[in-house]
Amino acid sequence: MSGQFFIQLLNPGIGLLFAVAFFLLWLNRRDRYVAYAAGAYTASAIAFLILDVGPALPYDLHRIPANIGFLATGALFAAAIIRRYGLPVPWRAMAVASAVSMAFFLWFLLGSLSIGGRILSISIGAGIIAAMVVRALWPIKKRYVIDRVLFWVAALSAVNLIARPIVLLSLGGGFDNYDGFQQSVYWTTVQFTQAMVSITAAISLMVAVAIDQIIELRRQVDDDKLSGLLNRRGFEAKAGSALRRYLDDDRPVALIIADLDRFKQINDSYGHAVGDAIIAAFGAHVRAIGPAEMIAGRIGGEEFALIVPGAGIETARQFAEAVRIGLAPAAADRIPSTLVPTTSIGLTIGTPGANLSALMHEADQALYEAKRTGRNRVRTFTPISVRQAAGGG
Numbered sequence: 393m394s395g396q397f398f399i400q401l402l403n404p405g406i407g408l409l410f411a412v413a414f415f416l417l418w419l420n421r422r423d424r425y426v427a428y429a430a431g432a433y434t435a436s437a438i439a440f441l442i443l444d445v446g447p448a449l450p451y452d453l454h455r456i457p458a459n460i461g462f463l464a465t466g467a468l469f470a471a472a473i474i475r476r477y478g479l480p481v482p483w484r485a486m487a488v489a490s491a492v493s494m495a496f497f498l499w500f501l502l503g504s505l506s507i508g509g510r511i512l513s514i515s516i517g518a519g520i521i522a523a524m525v526v527r528a529l530w531p532i533k534k535r536y537v538i539d540r541v542l543f544w545v546a547a548l549s550a551v552n553l554i555a556r557p558i559v560l561l562s563l564g565g566g567f568d569n570y571d572g573f574q575q576s577v578y579w580t581t582v583q584f585t586q587a588m589v590s591i592t593a594a595i596s597l598m599v600a601v602a603i604d605q606i607i608e609l610r611r612q613v614d615d616d617k618l619s620g621l622l623n624r625r626g627f628e629a630k631a632g633s634a635l636r637r638y639l640d641d642d643r644p645v646a647l648i649i650a651d652l653d654r655f656k657q658i659n660d661s662y663g664h665a666v667g668d669a670i671i672a673a674f675g676a677h678v679r680a681i682g683p684a685e686m687i688a689g690r691i692g693g694e695e696f697a698l699i700v701p702g703a704g705i706e707t708a709r710q711f712a713e714a715v716r717i718g719l720a721p722a723a724a725d726r727i728p729s730t731l732v733p734t735t736s737i738g739l740t741i742g743t744p745g746a747n748l749s750a751l752m753h754e755a756d757q758a759l760y761e762a763k764r765t766g767r768n769r770v771r772t773f774t775p776i777s778v779r780q781a782a783g784g785g
Contacts, residue, residue, distance in 0.1 A: 402587055404445065407437030410594040417601055425475035429597050432468035435461045436590065452501060459497055459514045463490040466518040469593065470525045473542055476600060479528050486521050493517025511557050519553030522546050538603055541596045549589055556585070616690040618668055619675030627689025631699045632748045634687055638701050645742040646708035648698040649755040650674075650715060653734045653767045655694035662731060667694075670733045673723035680722075681714055697752070705741055705772065712737045712770045734768035741773075 414430035439461025442454055467486040474481050493513050500509030525546035534540045614626025622630065631647075638645040652658075652670060659667040674696065678688050687699040698715075700708055720732050727733070738758030740751055754773040762771040 401445070403590065404437040404440040406587055406590050407433045407435075407440060409433075410590065411437060413594070413598070417598070421601065421605065423476075423601075423604070425472045426601060428468045428472035428475060429594075432465050432472060433590070433594065435468060436465040439465065455501065455510070456494075456498070459510075460490075460494065462514060463493060463517060463521070466521040470521050470546075472597060473525050473546060474528045476542075476597075476604070477529065477532055479532075482524055482528070485524060489517050489520045489524075493520075515553045515557040519550045522550035522553060526550060536603060538596060538600050542600060545589075545593050545596055549593070552585055552589065616675075619671050619690040619696070620679060621675045621696065622687070622689035624689060624691040627687065627691055627697055628748065631687050631689070631697070634699055634701070635742060635746075635748050635751070639742050639744055639746065642744070644702060644704045646698075646700040646703040646705075646711075646739055647742065647748075647751040647755050648700060648708065648712050648715070648737060648739045649691075649752070649759050650696045650698070650712075650735045650737045651692075651759055651763070652694035653736055653763075658731065658733070662728060666727050666731065669726035670719075670723050673726050673733075674719060674735070677718050677722035678715060681711075681718065697755070703741075708739050708741065709770060709772060712739050716768065716770055736762040736767045737770045738762055739770065739772050 411430050411433035414426055414433060418426040418430055439458045442461065443458040446454060448454055467483075467490060470486065471481045471483070493516065496513035496517075497510050500506040500513060523546075526543065529539075529543045529546065532539070534543065614622055614629065616623040616626075621627075635645060635647075652674065655667060655670075658670065671690070671694065675688075675690070678686075678696070678698065682688060682698070683700065683702070685701045689697050691697045700711060703711060716735055716737055719735050723733050736759060738755045738761065740754035740758060742751055758771040758773040762769050765771070
Protein backbone atom coordinates (compact mmCIF):
# COMPACT_ATOMS: atom_id res chain seq x y z
CA MET A 393 0.00 0.00 0.00
CA SER A 394 1.22 3.50 -0.83
CA GLY A 395 1.74 6.33 1.59
CA GLN A 396 -0.98 8.23 -0.24
CA PHE A 397 -3.49 5.55 0.75
CA PHE A 398 -2.68 5.95 4.44
CA ILE A 399 -3.00 9.72 4.10
CA GLN A 400 -6.43 9.15 2.58
CA LEU A 401 -7.41 7.11 5.63
CA LEU A 402 -6.42 9.94 8.00
CA ASN A 403 -9.64 11.93 7.92
CA PRO A 404 -12.08 8.99 7.91
CA GLY A 405 -10.08 7.48 10.77
CA ILE A 406 -10.29 10.71 12.76
CA GLY A 407 -14.00 10.95 12.00
CA LEU A 408 -14.75 7.39 13.13
CA LEU A 409 -12.66 7.80 16.28
CA PHE A 410 -14.49 10.93 17.39
CA ALA A 411 -17.86 9.55 16.28
CA VAL A 412 -17.37 6.62 18.68
CA ALA A 413 -16.12 8.95 21.44
CA PHE A 414 -19.14 11.26 21.18
CA PHE A 415 -21.51 8.28 20.98
CA LEU A 416 -20.09 6.94 24.24
CA LEU A 417 -20.46 10.40 25.79
CA TRP A 418 -24.06 10.50 24.59
CA LEU A 419 -24.78 7.13 26.24
CA ASN A 420 -23.66 8.75 29.50
CA ARG A 421 -25.27 12.21 29.22
CA ARG A 422 -28.08 11.85 26.66
CA ASP A 423 -27.71 15.49 25.66
CA ARG A 424 -28.95 16.15 22.15
CA TYR A 425 -25.97 18.30 21.21
CA VAL A 426 -23.61 15.40 21.98
CA ALA A 427 -25.66 13.18 19.64
CA TYR A 428 -25.38 15.84 16.93
CA ALA A 429 -21.58 15.82 17.34
CA ALA A 430 -21.50 12.03 17.01
CA GLY A 431 -23.61 12.33 13.86
CA ALA A 432 -21.32 15.02 12.43
CA TYR A 433 -18.19 12.89 12.75
CA THR A 434 -20.00 9.84 11.41
CA ALA A 435 -21.05 11.81 8.33
CA SER A 436 -17.49 13.13 7.92
CA ALA A 437 -15.99 9.65 8.05
CA ILE A 438 -18.49 8.26 5.54
CA ALA A 439 -17.97 11.20 3.17
CA PHE A 440 -14.17 10.80 3.15
CA LEU A 441 -14.45 7.03 2.74
CA ILE A 442 -16.72 7.45 -0.29
CA LEU A 443 -14.46 10.08 -1.79
CA ASP A 444 -11.01 8.67 -1.09
CA VAL A 445 -11.38 4.94 -0.59
CA GLY A 446 -14.61 3.85 -2.28
CA PRO A 447 -14.91 2.88 -5.96
CA ALA A 448 -15.15 5.64 -8.54
CA LEU A 449 -18.46 5.82 -10.38
CA PRO A 450 -18.99 6.98 -13.98
CA TYR A 451 -19.21 10.77 -14.40
CA ASP A 452 -17.82 11.10 -10.85
CA LEU A 453 -21.29 10.43 -9.44
CA HIS A 454 -19.75 9.08 -6.20
CA ARG A 455 -18.90 12.70 -5.39
CA ILE A 456 -22.59 13.51 -4.92
CA PRO A 457 -23.12 11.44 -1.71
CA ALA A 458 -19.64 12.41 -0.52
CA ASN A 459 -20.36 16.12 -0.70
CA ILE A 460 -23.82 15.66 0.80
CA GLY A 461 -21.93 14.03 3.67
CA PHE A 462 -19.60 17.02 3.98
CA LEU A 463 -22.55 19.44 4.14
CA ALA A 464 -24.30 17.18 6.67
CA THR A 465 -21.11 17.23 8.75
CA GLY A 466 -21.14 21.02 8.83
CA ALA A 467 -24.85 21.22 9.62
CA LEU A 468 -24.73 18.64 12.43
CA PHE A 469 -21.64 20.16 14.02
CA ALA A 470 -23.22 23.62 13.81
CA ALA A 471 -26.33 22.17 15.45
CA ALA A 472 -24.17 20.64 18.21
CA ILE A 473 -22.55 23.95 19.13
CA ILE A 474 -25.73 26.01 18.87
CA ARG A 475 -27.82 23.46 20.79
CA ARG A 476 -25.30 23.40 23.64
CA TYR A 477 -26.35 26.96 24.46
CA GLY A 478 -30.05 26.10 24.33
CA LEU A 479 -30.55 28.18 21.19
CA PRO A 480 -32.89 27.21 18.34
CA VAL A 481 -31.01 25.40 15.58
CA PRO A 482 -31.52 27.10 12.18
CA TRP A 483 -32.32 23.83 10.39
CA ARG A 484 -34.28 25.55 7.64
CA ALA A 485 -31.53 28.05 6.85
CA MET A 486 -28.91 25.30 6.85
CA ALA A 487 -31.08 23.15 4.59
CA VAL A 488 -31.49 26.04 2.14
CA ALA A 489 -27.73 26.72 2.13
CA SER A 490 -27.01 23.02 1.57
CA ALA A 491 -29.61 22.72 -1.20
CA VAL A 492 -28.27 25.77 -3.06
CA SER A 493 -24.71 24.50 -2.62
CA MET A 494 -25.60 21.07 -4.02
CA ALA A 495 -27.52 22.63 -6.91
CA PHE A 496 -24.42 24.57 -7.99
CA PHE A 497 -22.30 21.47 -7.46
CA LEU A 498 -24.55 19.38 -9.71
CA TRP A 499 -24.48 22.09 -12.34
CA PHE A 500 -20.68 22.10 -12.38
CA LEU A 501 -20.63 18.28 -12.32
CA LEU A 502 -23.24 17.45 -14.96
CA GLY A 503 -23.73 20.70 -16.86
CA SER A 504 -20.95 23.24 -17.20
CA LEU A 505 -18.04 20.99 -16.21
CA SER A 506 -15.73 22.70 -13.72
CA ILE A 507 -13.79 21.13 -10.85
CA GLY A 508 -13.08 24.58 -9.43
CA GLY A 509 -16.78 25.42 -9.52
CA ARG A 510 -17.61 22.22 -7.62
CA ILE A 511 -15.00 23.02 -4.98
CA LEU A 512 -16.32 26.53 -4.47
CA SER A 513 -19.94 25.35 -4.37
CA ILE A 514 -19.41 22.97 -1.47
CA SER A 515 -16.80 25.02 0.40
CA ILE A 516 -18.83 28.21 0.36
CA GLY A 517 -21.99 26.35 1.35
CA ALA A 518 -20.23 24.76 4.33
CA GLY A 519 -18.65 28.13 5.18
CA ILE A 520 -22.07 29.78 5.28
CA ILE A 521 -23.27 27.08 7.69
CA ALA A 522 -20.24 27.74 9.92
CA ALA A 523 -21.02 31.46 9.76
CA MET A 524 -24.50 30.67 11.15
CA VAL A 525 -22.79 29.42 14.30
CA VAL A 526 -20.84 32.67 14.57
CA ARG A 527 -24.04 34.66 14.18
CA ALA A 528 -25.85 32.56 16.82
CA LEU A 529 -23.04 32.80 19.39
CA TRP A 530 -22.13 36.45 18.81
CA PRO A 531 -24.58 37.91 21.40
CA ILE A 532 -24.08 35.09 23.93
CA LYS A 533 -22.17 35.95 27.09
CA LYS A 534 -19.10 33.74 27.04
CA ARG A 535 -18.59 32.81 30.70
CA TYR A 536 -15.80 30.28 30.19
CA VAL A 537 -12.70 30.13 28.02
CA ILE A 538 -14.17 27.16 26.15
CA ASP A 539 -17.11 29.33 25.06
CA ARG A 540 -14.70 31.70 23.34
CA VAL A 541 -12.78 28.75 21.87
CA LEU A 542 -15.94 27.30 20.30
CA PHE A 543 -16.82 30.70 18.89
CA TRP A 544 -13.41 31.12 17.29
CA VAL A 545 -13.36 27.54 15.98
CA ALA A 546 -16.60 28.34 14.14
CA ALA A 547 -15.29 31.72 12.94
CA LEU A 548 -11.99 30.31 11.67
CA SER A 549 -13.80 27.40 10.03
CA ALA A 550 -16.01 29.84 8.15
CA VAL A 551 -13.00 31.84 6.97
CA ASN A 552 -11.09 28.68 6.08
CA LEU A 553 -13.97 27.23 4.07
CA ILE A 554 -14.78 30.41 2.17
CA ALA A 555 -11.46 32.26 1.77
CA ARG A 556 -8.99 29.36 1.35
CA PRO A 557 -10.47 27.84 -1.83
CA ILE A 558 -10.96 31.27 -3.40
CA VAL A 559 -7.34 32.28 -2.73
CA LEU A 560 -5.73 28.97 -3.69
CA LEU A 561 -7.81 28.46 -6.82
CA SER A 562 -7.09 32.00 -7.97
CA LEU A 563 -3.36 31.52 -7.42
CA GLY A 564 -3.05 27.97 -8.74
CA GLY A 565 -5.61 28.03 -11.51
CA GLY A 566 -8.22 25.38 -12.21
CA PHE A 567 -7.97 21.62 -12.60
CA ASP A 568 -8.52 19.66 -15.80
CA ASN A 569 -9.06 16.33 -14.06
CA TYR A 570 -9.18 14.81 -10.59
CA ASP A 571 -5.79 13.14 -10.97
CA GLY A 572 -4.16 16.55 -11.02
CA PHE A 573 -6.52 17.77 -8.33
CA GLN A 574 -5.57 15.05 -5.84
CA GLN A 575 -1.87 15.79 -6.36
CA SER A 576 -2.36 19.54 -5.97
CA VAL A 577 -1.37 21.90 -3.16
CA TYR A 578 -5.05 22.64 -2.72
CA TRP A 579 -5.99 19.04 -1.94
CA THR A 580 -3.02 18.76 0.43
CA THR A 581 -4.29 21.80 2.34
CA VAL A 582 -7.78 20.27 2.43
CA GLN A 583 -6.48 17.04 3.98
CA PHE A 584 -4.31 18.88 6.50
CA THR A 585 -6.70 21.65 7.53
CA GLN A 586 -9.67 19.28 7.73
CA ALA A 587 -7.74 17.02 10.08
CA MET A 588 -6.65 19.96 12.24
CA VAL A 589 -10.14 21.49 12.33
CA SER A 590 -11.72 18.11 13.13
CA ILE A 591 -9.34 17.46 16.01
CA THR A 592 -9.58 21.01 17.39
CA ALA A 593 -13.37 21.09 17.14
CA ALA A 594 -13.75 17.66 18.73
CA ILE A 595 -11.41 18.42 21.63
CA SER A 596 -13.12 21.79 22.20
CA LEU A 597 -16.56 20.24 22.28
CA MET A 598 -15.38 17.42 24.55
CA VAL A 599 -13.99 20.00 26.97
CA ALA A 600 -17.35 21.77 26.79
CA VAL A 601 -19.12 18.48 27.61
CA ALA A 602 -16.79 17.99 30.59
CA ILE A 603 -17.47 21.53 31.83
CA ASP A 604 -21.21 20.99 31.47
CA GLN A 605 -20.85 17.78 33.50
CA ILE A 606 -18.96 19.63 36.25
CA ILE A 607 -21.57 22.40 36.31
CA GLU A 608 -24.34 19.82 36.56
CA LEU A 609 -22.61 18.01 39.42
CA ARG A 610 -22.00 21.31 41.19
CA ARG A 611 -25.66 22.21 40.71
CA GLN A 612 -26.71 18.91 42.22
CA VAL A 613 -24.51 19.62 45.23
CA ASP A 614 -25.66 23.24 45.62
CA ASP A 615 -29.37 23.00 44.77
CA ASP A 616 -32.34 22.24 46.99
CA LYS A 617 -34.61 19.99 44.95
CA LEU A 618 -37.77 20.65 46.94
CA SER A 619 -37.79 24.45 46.61
CA GLY A 620 -35.92 24.69 43.33
CA LEU A 621 -33.60 27.22 45.00
CA LEU A 622 -30.03 26.91 46.22
CA ASN A 623 -29.33 25.05 49.44
CA ARG A 624 -27.48 26.81 52.26
CA ARG A 625 -24.05 25.82 50.95
CA GLY A 626 -24.85 26.98 47.43
CA PHE A 627 -26.44 30.21 48.64
CA GLU A 628 -23.55 31.21 50.88
CA ALA A 629 -21.00 30.46 48.14
CA LYS A 630 -22.77 32.51 45.49
CA ALA A 631 -24.17 35.23 47.74
CA GLY A 632 -20.81 35.99 49.38
CA SER A 633 -18.98 36.60 46.11
CA ALA A 634 -21.93 38.47 44.58
CA LEU A 635 -22.27 40.71 47.62
CA ARG A 636 -18.61 41.71 47.46
CA ARG A 637 -18.93 42.42 43.75
CA TYR A 638 -22.01 44.61 44.13
CA LEU A 639 -20.67 46.58 47.08
CA ASP A 640 -17.24 47.05 45.49
CA ASP A 641 -19.02 48.52 42.45
CA ASP A 642 -21.01 50.79 44.80
CA ARG A 643 -24.27 49.16 43.73
CA PRO A 644 -27.16 48.83 46.21
CA VAL A 645 -28.02 45.32 47.34
CA ALA A 646 -30.64 43.96 49.72
CA LEU A 647 -30.67 40.80 51.80
CA ILE A 648 -34.06 39.32 52.65
CA ILE A 649 -34.72 36.44 55.05
CA ALA A 650 -38.18 34.85 55.06
CA ASP A 651 -39.50 32.27 57.49
CA LEU A 652 -42.75 30.33 57.01
CA ASP A 653 -45.07 31.00 59.94
CA ARG A 654 -46.12 28.16 62.30
CA PHE A 655 -44.58 25.62 59.96
CA LYS A 656 -44.25 22.89 62.61
CA GLN A 657 -47.96 23.19 63.39
CA ILE A 658 -48.77 22.86 59.68
CA ASN A 659 -46.70 19.68 59.45
CA ASP A 660 -48.30 18.27 62.62
CA SER A 661 -51.86 19.14 61.54
CA TYR A 662 -51.78 18.54 57.77
CA GLY A 663 -48.80 16.26 57.27
CA HIS A 664 -45.33 16.73 55.83
CA ALA A 665 -46.58 16.45 52.25
CA VAL A 666 -48.53 19.70 52.70
CA GLY A 667 -45.52 21.36 54.33
CA ASP A 668 -43.38 20.28 51.39
CA ALA A 669 -45.96 21.67 48.98
CA ILE A 670 -45.76 25.09 50.68
CA ILE A 671 -41.95 25.07 50.46
CA ALA A 672 -42.15 24.18 46.77
CA ALA A 673 -44.75 26.90 46.19
CA PHE A 674 -42.58 29.49 47.96
CA GLY A 675 -39.60 28.59 45.76
CA ALA A 676 -41.66 28.74 42.56
CA HIS A 677 -43.23 32.05 43.62
CA VAL A 678 -39.86 33.66 44.36
CA ARG A 679 -38.37 32.46 41.08
CA ALA A 680 -41.37 33.80 39.18
CA ILE A 681 -41.31 37.34 40.58
CA GLY A 682 -37.62 37.81 41.39
CA PRO A 683 -35.20 39.73 39.16
CA ALA A 684 -32.83 37.77 36.93
CA GLU A 685 -29.76 38.55 39.08
CA MET A 686 -31.43 37.50 42.34
CA ILE A 687 -29.69 34.78 44.36
CA ALA A 688 -32.19 32.75 46.36
CA GLY A 689 -31.67 29.83 48.69
CA ARG A 690 -33.40 27.65 51.24
CA ILE A 691 -31.09 27.99 54.21
CA GLY A 692 -33.12 26.01 56.74
CA GLY A 693 -36.15 23.78 56.99
CA GLU A 694 -38.63 26.62 56.43
CA GLU A 695 -36.22 29.56 56.15
CA PHE A 696 -35.15 31.28 52.93
CA ALA A 697 -32.60 33.97 52.05
CA LEU A 698 -32.60 36.24 49.00
CA ILE A 699 -29.91 38.57 47.66
CA VAL A 700 -31.56 41.25 45.51
CA PRO A 701 -29.02 43.36 43.59
CA GLY A 702 -29.85 46.92 42.63
CA ALA A 703 -32.51 47.18 45.34
CA GLY A 704 -32.59 50.15 47.69
CA ILE A 705 -34.70 50.19 50.83
CA GLU A 706 -38.04 50.98 49.17
CA THR A 707 -37.56 48.61 46.25
CA ALA A 708 -36.52 45.82 48.63
CA ARG A 709 -39.54 46.47 50.86
CA GLN A 710 -41.91 46.36 47.89
CA PHE A 711 -40.39 43.12 46.67
CA ALA A 712 -40.57 41.58 50.14
CA GLU A 713 -44.25 42.55 50.36
CA ALA A 714 -44.87 40.94 46.98
CA VAL A 715 -43.24 37.74 48.27
CA ARG A 716 -45.35 37.83 51.44
CA ILE A 717 -48.69 38.63 49.77
CA GLY A 718 -48.18 36.23 46.89
CA LEU A 719 -47.35 33.12 48.93
CA ALA A 720 -50.93 32.08 49.70
CA PRO A 721 -52.16 32.37 46.07
CA ALA A 722 -49.04 30.55 44.84
CA ALA A 723 -49.71 27.62 47.19
CA ALA A 724 -53.52 27.57 46.86
CA ASP A 725 -53.75 24.79 44.29
CA ARG A 726 -51.28 22.59 46.20
CA ILE A 727 -52.75 22.56 49.71
CA PRO A 728 -56.13 22.18 51.48
CA SER A 729 -58.43 25.19 51.02
CA THR A 730 -58.72 25.62 54.80
CA LEU A 731 -55.02 26.41 55.06
CA VAL A 732 -53.65 29.89 54.34
CA PRO A 733 -49.83 29.89 54.67
CA THR A 734 -48.06 33.08 55.68
CA THR A 735 -44.47 34.20 56.00
CA SER A 736 -42.57 36.68 58.12
CA ILE A 737 -39.77 38.62 56.46
CA GLY A 738 -36.78 40.61 57.63
CA LEU A 739 -34.60 42.67 55.33
CA THR A 740 -31.49 44.78 55.42
CA ILE A 741 -29.48 46.86 52.97
CA GLY A 742 -25.81 46.24 52.31
CA THR A 743 -23.33 48.98 53.13
CA PRO A 744 -19.69 49.31 52.02
CA GLY A 745 -17.49 46.88 53.92
CA ALA A 746 -20.38 44.66 55.02
CA ASN A 747 -20.03 40.90 54.68
CA LEU A 748 -22.64 38.22 54.28
CA SER A 749 -22.46 37.07 57.89
CA ALA A 750 -23.13 40.58 59.20
CA LEU A 751 -26.03 41.14 56.82
CA MET A 752 -27.55 37.77 57.72
CA HIS A 753 -27.40 38.77 61.38
CA GLU A 754 -29.12 42.09 60.65
CA ALA A 755 -31.84 40.47 58.55
CA ASP A 756 -32.36 37.87 61.28
CA GLN A 757 -32.92 40.65 63.80
CA ALA A 758 -35.52 42.22 61.49
CA LEU A 759 -37.15 38.80 61.03
CA TYR A 760 -37.32 38.33 64.80
CA GLU A 761 -39.07 41.70 65.02
CA ALA A 762 -41.59 40.62 62.38
CA LYS A 763 -42.30 37.44 64.37
CA ARG A 764 -42.51 39.30 67.68
CA THR A 765 -45.02 41.83 66.38
CA GLY A 766 -47.50 39.27 65.07
CA ARG A 767 -46.02 37.39 62.07
CA ASN A 768 -47.09 37.70 58.43
CA ARG A 769 -45.35 41.04 57.98
CA VAL A 770 -42.17 42.66 56.69
CA ARG A 771 -39.70 44.43 58.93
CA THR A 772 -36.55 46.33 57.97
CA PHE A 773 -33.40 46.20 60.07
CA THR A 774 -32.82 49.34 62.11
CA PRO A 775 -29.62 49.75 64.18
CA ILE A 776 -30.16 49.71 67.96
CA SER A 777 -28.83 53.26 68.33
CA VAL A 778 -31.44 54.53 65.89
CA ARG A 779 -34.26 52.63 67.65
CA GLN A 780 -33.19 53.95 71.05
CA ALA A 781 -33.01 57.52 69.74
CA ALA A 782 -36.46 57.16 68.21
CA GLY A 783 -37.85 55.74 71.50
CA GLY A 784 -36.17 58.42 73.57
CA GLY A 785 -37.59 61.19 71.46
